[in-house]
Amino acid sequence: EAGVAQSPRYKIIEKRQSVAFWCNPISGHATLYWYQQILGQGPKLLIQFQNNGVVDDSQLPKDRFSAERLKGVDSTLKIQPAKLEDSAVYLCASSFEQITDTQYFGPGTRLTVL
Amino acid sequence: KQEVTQIPAALSVPEGENLVLNCSFTDSAIYNLQWFRQDPGKGLTSLLLIQSSQREQTSGRLNASLDKSSGRSTLYIAASQPGDSATYLCAMNTGFQKLVFGTGTRLLVSP
Numbered sequence A: 001e002a003g004v005a006q007s008p009r010y011k012i013i014e015k016r017q018s019v020a021f022w023c024n025p026i027s028g029h030a031t032l033y034w035y036q037q038i039l040g041q042g043p044k045l046l047i048q049f050q051n052n053g054v055v056d057d058s059q060l061p062k063d064r065f066s067a068e069r070l071k072g073v074d075s076t077l078k079i080q081p082a083k084l085e086d087s088a089v090y091l092c093a094s095s096f097e098q099i100t101d102t103q104y105f106g107p108g109t110r111l112t113v114l
Numbered sequence B: 001k002q003e004v005t006q007i008p009a010a011l012s013v014p015e016g017e018n019l020v021l022n023c024s025f026t027d028s029a030i031y032n033l034q035w036f037r038q039d040p041g042k043g044l045t046s047l048l049l050i051q052s053s054q055r056e057q058t059s060g061r062l063n064a065s066l067d068k069s070s071g072r073s074t075l076y077i078a079a080s081q082p083g084d085s086a087t088y089l090c091a092m093n094t095g096f097q098k099l100v101f102g103t104g105t106r107l108l109v110s111p
Helices: none
Strands: A005-007 A010-013 A019-024 A031-037 A044-050 A053-056 A065-068 A075-079 A088-095 A109-113 B004-007 B010-014 B019-025 B032-038 B044-051 B056-059 B062-067 B072-077 B086-093 B099-101 B105-110
Touching: A005 A088, A010 A019, A019 A088, A019 A109, A031 A075, A044 A065, A044 A075, A075 A088, B004 B086, B010 B019, B019 B032, B019 B086, B019 B105, B032 B062, B032 B072, B044 B056, B044 B062, B044 B072, B072 B086
Parallel strands: A010 A109, B010 B105
Antiparallel strands: A005 A019, A019 A075, A031 A044, A031 A088, A044 A053, A065 A075, A088 A109, B004 B019, B019 B072, B032 B044, B032 B086, B056 B062, B062 B072, B086 B099, B086 B105
16 A cells, blocks of 8 residues: 655745645545644644545644645645745645544655745 | 653663653543654654553554553553664544644664
8 A cells, every 4th residue: 555645855945935745645545634843843733634625724824834635635735935934844644534543644845944 | 732741852772671651641531642653754653552442552562551540651662672763752632633742752772
């Protein structure tokens, strides 16, 4: 079974530029998550989708971050404009059911904002 | 505020030692608690998931326990190996798969 795919793996941008990350979950997984992991910290949930609907985006900085999951499969997370404090690893995860299933994580995208 | 704390932040042991990683959480009304492993430059791998009704789970050399009343979980690693070197994260599921993570314990097992 193929795992969660993410691209790009690394990205370096200047502050105030925009950037987009892509995630393809495990086939059949209805729930998709985006996490931000700052160096030395645990992952923090940014947004959770159930199929193509948003379940939780309470910690998403909506003035600069946006995410979509068209057709309930793959997803894109965008930052515009980026700030220095957005430097982090962005992790995508998926799970089959919402409540009790474990989440499967992709390798992440390491973003550096200069 | 929902928080997860992991102690110690870093641990270095010689190969073959048994060790315990600690996790404490503030919300006793959890659905489950999970332990993950994170290798440098890679995503997280789920190790063990303990449902709120369970006391422990075992997988090979790993054993995780859960005490909801005290808000604590431990991950026991038996006969540690250099390949166990990684960061170990615990996360509580507060409902609808919303995971709140700790900051992790960096483990180094020396040959």
